[in-house]
Amino acid sequence: MGDELRDLLHSPNQGHEKAEPARSRWTPKPEQILILESxxxxxxxxxxxxxTVRIxxxxxxxxxxxxxxxxxxxxxxxxRSRRRQRQIQASLNGGEPPQTSGGAVHSYGYSGVSSFMPSHSLFLPPSGSSSSSCGSVGHHDGVDGMFSFSGHMSIPEREQAPHVNSILCSSDGSILCSPSDSVLQYQSVAAVIMLLIYLCISFKLQTPPAWKMASKDWKSSWEQGPILGNFQ
Amino acid sequence: MGDELRDLLHSPNQGHEKAEPARSRWTPKPEQILILESxxxxxxxxxxxxxTVRIxxxxxxxxxxxxxxxxxxxxxxxxRSRRRQRQIQASLNGGEPPQTSGGAVHSYGYSGVSSFMPSHSLFLPPSGSSSSSCGSVGHHDGVDGMFSFSGHMSIPEREQAPHVNSILCSSDGSILCSPSDSVLQYQSVAAVIMLLIYLCISFKLQTPPAWKMASKDWKSSWEQGPILGNFQ
DNA sequence: CTTCTATGAATGAACG
DNA sequence: CGTTCATTCATAGAAG
Known part of the structure; x- marks a missing residue:
């Protein structure tokens, strides 16, 4: 039966365009991934x-x-973030450390500090205010040169804070982020881009967010975790 | 009760099964799911x-x-039953109408599955005596009783058998979007953008610490799963 | 086409 | 009970 449904949804309209959903699992668009990642x-x-609803x-x-x-x-x-973290830790530890010695464990502490970002929804306005007009639907093209970046990011993988501050918090770098983390800055780039987008949207500029990005490369290079650990 | 629970949770049981290499966690067999569901x-x-013991x-x-x-x-x-129900209700009442913007949506199983289940119950015999046999799925072995189908009782909620589909039925999916690939290249314009953003943010976000902590009330946020007619 | 892999979805097992 | 974590299943998309 599920097959029937599937068939129904599949067999027809499989010709052209895009608006027609080929029902299966959600496949986030690059832009969406960026937002989520940010x-x-x-x-x-x-x-x-x-x-979640606002997101x-x-x-x-x-x-x-x-x-x-x-x-x-x-x-x-x-x-997955956590698991990976653990794996790294494990492998880092050595071949096999079955130790139970004093090594207290767990609490994969995200000791990081949050970036300058108020670690809370900066994407989402406080309330369902007028800001994000959800009515806008369906224009995915338009601004075609808003950002152009070249090169690609290759971020190893490190569970650390994105450190947007590495650039922003110039002066005294009160926050973390060592200078050697330059690579990590790329992560920030994306976050920032999303911020911009958000701003455009929420400010009603209604600027059709349209950029382009390599949905391929960047993805693989974006493997890192959260920062968090903040709040209380 | 606490004792009872304790006992239940204490149950070892993980004998050997036919060709079952000791899984880390219990994986109910189709027949078992059927029984439980019923x-x-x-x-x-x-x-x-x-x-519970009898079951x-x-x-x-x-x-x-x-x-x-x-x-x-x-x-x-x-x-999960409850949550789903609440979600449905929420999306019906409060929420905003399903955004059918470009296509429908998500999945989260249970779409049109439901299966062949006798929508009623096959029960446990009054006493722990005879059991039953599920004619549907091939199994052998000496089950000395038979499921008794009886139509009555109240069905707690309005929904169907989810688990069964894992094996017996095919799952169903969601819809989603169309392919739209774009290409974005990263570069060092980042700094500029970040700066810009930062300025904007500084003004806009002086927001108070909102999201306190781990979700305390995610309540229900499943999506509406229009099993059918979900085109736009 | 088949195989592999990243990841969306589901669900068993807890935790508070 | 509601929520969260860990594991597993399933599959879209890339690789061969």
Missing amino acids: IFNSGMVNPPKDE RKLLEKFGSVGDANVFYWFQNRRS | IFNSGMVNPPKDE RKLLEKFGSVGDANVFYWFQNRRS
Whole structure:
């Protein structure tokens, strides 16, 4: 039966265009991934329900998505981020350290500090105010040269803070981020871009967010975790 | 009760199974799912300990399982059932209409599955005597009883069997967007942008610490899963 | 086409 | 009970 449904959804309209959903699993668009990634990196690794809804609304500007998708995304992100972290730790530790010695464990502490970003939803206005007009739907093209970056980022993988501050917090660098983390700055780039986008949108500029990006390369290079650990 | 629970959770049971290499976690067999689902749908959503034991014994005819597994199963079942229901209601009432913007949405299973289940219940015999046989799925082995289908009881909520599809039914998916690839190149314009953003942010975000912590109320945020007619 | 891999979705097992 | 973590299943998309 599920097959029937699937068939129904599949067999027809498979000709052209794009608006027609080929029902299967959600496939986040690059822009959406950027947003999600940014939010995650901003410290909100586990958005509460209301935030999730808002995030979804934001994401919907770039393609259909549901709350569940957002929820799952964060769940998986947290989970995989953590797991990887652990693996790295483990391998770093050596071949096999079955030690139970004093090494207290767990608490994969995200000791990082948040960036200058208020670690909370800066994408999402406080309330369902007028800011993000969800009505805007369906224009994915337009500004074609808003940002142009070249090269690609190759971020190893490190569970650390994005450090947007590395650039922003010039003066005294009160926050963390060592100068050698230059690579990490690329992560910030994306976050910042999203911020810009958000601003454009929320300020009603309604600027059709349209950039382009290599959905291929960047993806692989974006493997890192949250920062967080903040708040209390 | 606490003792009972303790006992349940303490159950070892993880014997050997036919060609089953000791999994880390219990993976209910299709037949088992059917049984559980039936019991649940029959109205027994929260079986007391003694019932749990009986259920477990029944299930063991199809594979090793412990009381704890059964206990957890029902607990999760109740929980997820409820959540789903709330979500549906939420999206119907409060929420905003489904954004059908470009296509529908997400998945999160249970779309049109439901399966062949007798929408009713096949029960546990009054006493822990005869068991039953599920004619549908091939299994052998001496089950000396038969499921008794009985139509009655109240179905706790309005939904269908989810688990069954994992094996018996195919899953269903969601819709999603169309392909739109773009190319973005990264470069060092980042600094400029960041600066810009930073300025904007500085003004805009003087927001108070909102999201306090881990989601305390994610309540329900599943998406509407229009099983059908979900085109725009 | 088949195989592999990243990741969306599901769910068993807890935790508070 | 609601929420969260860990593991597993399933599959879209890339690689061969």
